[in-house]
Amino acid sequence: MSRTPNSRKEETHERIVDAAARAIRRHGYAGVGVADVMKEAGLTHGGFYAHFGSRDALLVEALERAGRESFAAVTRAAERRAPKGVSSFRSLVETYLADAHLASLETGCPVAALGCDMPRQSPAVREASAVRVQRLIAAVRAALPAAPRATASVVAGTLVGSLQLGRALGDNAEGRALLSAARKALILQHDIPAAAGH
Amino acid sequence: MSRTPNSRKEETHERIVDAAARAIRRHGYAGVGVADVMKEAGLTHGGFYAHFGSRDALLVEALERAGRESFAAVTRAAERRAPKGVSSFRSLVETYLADAHLASLETGCPVAALGCDMPRQSPAVREASAVRVQRLIAAVRAALPAAPRATASVVAGTLVGSLQLGRALGDNAEGRALLSAARKALILQHDIPAAAGH
DNA sequence: TGTACATCAGTGAACGCGCGTTCACTGATGTAC
DNA sequence: TGTACATCAGTGAACGCGCGTTCACTGATGTAC
Numbered sequence: 001m002s003r004t005p006n007s008r009k010e011e012t013h014e015r016i017v018d019a020a021a022r023a024i025r026r027h028g029y030a031g032v033g034v035a036d037v038m039k040e041a042g043l044t045h046g047g048f049y050a051h052f053g054s055r056d057a058l059l060v061e062a063l064e065r066a067g068r069e070s071f072a073a074v075t076r077a078a079e080r081r082a083p084k085g086v087s088s089f090r091s092l093v094e095t096y097l098a099d100a101h102l103a104s105l106e107t108g109c110p111v112a113a114l115g116c117d118m119p120r121q122s123p124a125v126r127e128a129s130a131v132r133v134q135r136l137i138a139a140v141r142a143a144l145p146a147a148p149r150a151t152a153s154v155v156a157g158t159l160v161g162s163l164q165l166g167r168a169l170g171d172n173a174e175g176r177a178l179l180s181a182a183r184k185a186l187i188l189q190h191d192i193p194a195a196a197g198h
Numbered sequence: 199m200s201r202t203p204n205s206r207k208e209e210t211h212e213r214i215v216d217a218a219a220r221a222i223r224r225h226g227y228a229g230v231g232v233a234d235v236m237k238e239a240g241l242t243h244g245g246f247y248a249h250f251g252s253r254d255a256l257l258v259e260a261l262e263r264a265g266r267e268s269f270a271a272v273t274r275a276a277e278r279r280a281p282k283g284v285s286s287f288r289s290l291v292e293t294y295l296a297d298a299h300l301a302s303l304e305t306g307c308p309v310a311a312l313g314c315d316m317p318r319q320s321p322a323v324r325e326a327s328a329v330r331v332q333r334l335i336a337a338v339r340a341a342l343p344a345a346p347r348a349t350a351s352v353v354a355g356t357l358v359g360s361l362q363l364g365r366a367l368g369d370n371a372e373g374r375a376l377l378s379a380a381r382k383a384l385i386l387q388h389d390i391p392a393a394a395g396h
Numbered sequence: 397t398g399t400a401c402a403t404c405a406g407t408g409a410a411c412g413c414g415c416g417t418t419c420a421c422t423g424a425t426g427t428a429c
Numbered sequence: 430t431g432t433a434c435a436t437c438a439g440t441g442a443a444c445g446c447g448c449g450t451t452c453a454c455t456g457a458t459g460t461a462c
Contacts, residue, residue: 045450046406048450050404054450115363116313116314134367153376153379177348181347184348406456415445417444418443428433
């Protein structure tokens with residue numbers, strides 16, 4: 001879907017990774033079963049090992065896919081709003097911490113969906129997870145070009161932590177209030193309005 | 199250990215909950231097995247259901263115990279440093295985001311250790327998890343009496359997110375740099391020095 | 397264009413294993429007399 | 430103080446189940462002639 005598959009097998013491979021990229025965020029690393037993912041991709045579980053050397057190998061690919069998807073969604077939102085004078089930082093914050101993400105784990109940022117379990121994974125998955133964290137910080141940095149790297153890390157931490165706390169409180173007034181507070185604080189502190197009036 | 203057990207059975211119960219409070223933070227909700235916890239408490243798995251109605255019931259008790267322990271550790275550090283003129287907010291931030299916590303999952307804050315999996319739990323565990331989040335925010339608020347509730351939530355989110363990202367990067371220079379950046383930013387922005395000189 | 401065949405993506409039964417949970421039993425504890 | 434007994438915390442074997450992984454097989458695809 002997001003790449004250019006040349007063969008039938010590669011098409012199937014992409015379909016499996018797509019399903020896993022959703023499952024991993026919805027159910028966590030530990031909640032992703034080989035059989036479930038294959039079923040969601042319209043296949044039986046037996047064929048799995050023709051595509052991946054192990055369950056962990058799937059997790060690595062799924063993680064990367066999820067990160068790319070999430071990054072693309074944020075980028076798309078920023079491009080849509082740029083002509084209206086919305087800064088890319090504001091757009092990042094408002095997209096990442098949108099109320100709608102309280103309920104939709106499965107299409108959001110994999111770092112927020114999986115962060116606390118990253119240190120518990122096998123070395124290969126841990127490495128791929130660390131790369132996702134670095135990419136998230138890089139994305140924040142790209143939206144805050146004047147700020148030092150340290151600022152981007154702190155903003156990334158606030159984004160991830162706030163989304164998780166909001167989700168833990170629930171898709172209700174309490175969770176939404178927490179997200180709203182984080183959006184306001186981040187924009188007030190770091191945003192340089194792109195257009196004239198504040 | 200932290201309560202006053204009157205009977206032999208209650209003593210055993212406490213020992214199981216203590217073991218679970220450590221295991222839940224080290225291995226996550228999904229990584230906690232009934233047999234493993236009982237073994238760590240020096241028992242066989244068969245006796246488990248004389249103490250708890252289900253595995254979930256243990257998770258609920260373990261979560262509360264872990265939260266209390268973590269809160270007590272932060273409070274103790276603050277009391278130790280108060281006479282030296284360290285504000286309780288600064289102490290909270292420096293204790294919560296101490297470099298040593300990159301490696302020691304098992305004795306730290308359960309919200310940071312389990313945050314991303316909270317929305318995936320059974321209703322009972324989810325509720326107990328939400329209470330832990332509220333208590334964390336309350337603890338931050340107690341250290342920032344002048345600030346509004348919204349500020350406390352954002353600080354809590356930054357604490358949780360930064361610790362998770364630091365741990366995901368690893369117990370190395372990269373992870374420590376991230377924690378250091380978060381400590382500095384939080385103290386610079388919210389701390390009111392208790393003593394004279396800044 | 398039509399037939400024969402090799403390839404190989406995908407099927408589905410089977411495996412060993414560890415999980416949460418149940419239950420008949422044991423043996424130490426403490427009370428009754 | 431000493432014996433008999435009831436209680437019940439803890440034991441360990443067993444259960445059904447779902448997991449990751451393996452493997453002999455199938456049947457559609459596409460090439461060779």
